[in-house]
Amino acid sequence: MRDREEVSTSDKSSDSDNPTSDGQSSWPVYTIKGAHEIGDVNKPLMAKVKVNGKSLNMEIDTGSGKSIISYQEYRQKFPKVKLRPVSVVLKTVTGQKIDLCGTISVKVEYNQMCVTPYGDKGK
Secondary structure, three states: OOOEEEEEEEOOOOOOEEOOOOOEEEEEEOOOOOOOOOOOOOOOOOOEEOOOEEEEEOOOOOOEEEEEEHHHHHHHOOOOOEEEEEOEEEEEOOEEEEEEOOEEOOOOOOOEEEOOOOOOOOO
16 A cells, blocks of 8 residues: 655746645655565566475566476476476467476475475375
8 A cells, every 4th residue: 555645846837737826836656665676677586486395496477377497407306206298388478489398296385385286296
């Protein structure tokens, strides 16, 4: 929720939609209760999650229906989890096809929430 304040200027020559009775201009100002530091806009937003009990630093992509890790990371962190054939085609935002090695079912934990795949314990 935002708090609203009024800010006045002393520039009497400015055009304003909200002049006050003394000829000054005022605009609404909103106070933000919580914020994150904005850095490089090209830097991805990351979150630390547990996947089958192992910590991974994953990129948050709200436009994606799937999460992807590299084959090397799969072999390193989940060598006993069965890699199954892929039944979906994934594309980048520009339409390029993403070549996938396979898919795995895993238990994902984040921020005291847990999602376990249906019919598979992720082992």
